Amino acid sequence: xxxxxxxxxxxxxxxxxxxxxxxxxxxxxxxxxxxxxxxxxxxxxxxxxxxxxxxxxxxxxxxxxxxxxxxxxxxxxxxxxxxxxxxxxxxxxx
Numbered sequence: 001x002x003x004x005x006x007x008x009x010x011x012x013x014x015x016x017x018x019x020x021x022x023x024x025x026x027x028x029x030x031x032x033x034x035x036x037x038x039x040x041x042x043x044x045x046x047x048x049x050x051x052x053x054x055x056x057x058x059x060x061x062x063x064x065x066x067x068x069x070x071x072x073x074x075x076x077x078x079x080x081x082x083x084x085x086x087x088x089x090x091x092x093x094x
């Protein structure tokens with residue numbers, strides 16, 4: 001992985017909202033590329049929680065289409081007093 005070769009699809013995380021103050025400094029609109037080998041600078045606590053979904057999207061898994069977009073999932077951090085919400089999106093076109 002040190003050679004810059006990406007495996008699977010790109011997964012982009014976008015912070016959609018922050019309630020209160022994020023101690024990691026995330027702000028609404030922040031974007032980062034995520035994957036099994038990269039947290040993209042995301043807070044370790046939030047990355048830990050969303051990791052299974054990042055991997056699912058990176059390697060082609062998804063939810064049924066009748067649940068919504070199989071390429072997108074919205075998640076929240078565990079700090080409900082300073083709640084950070086993130087949208088994970090698989091990028092298929094490249």
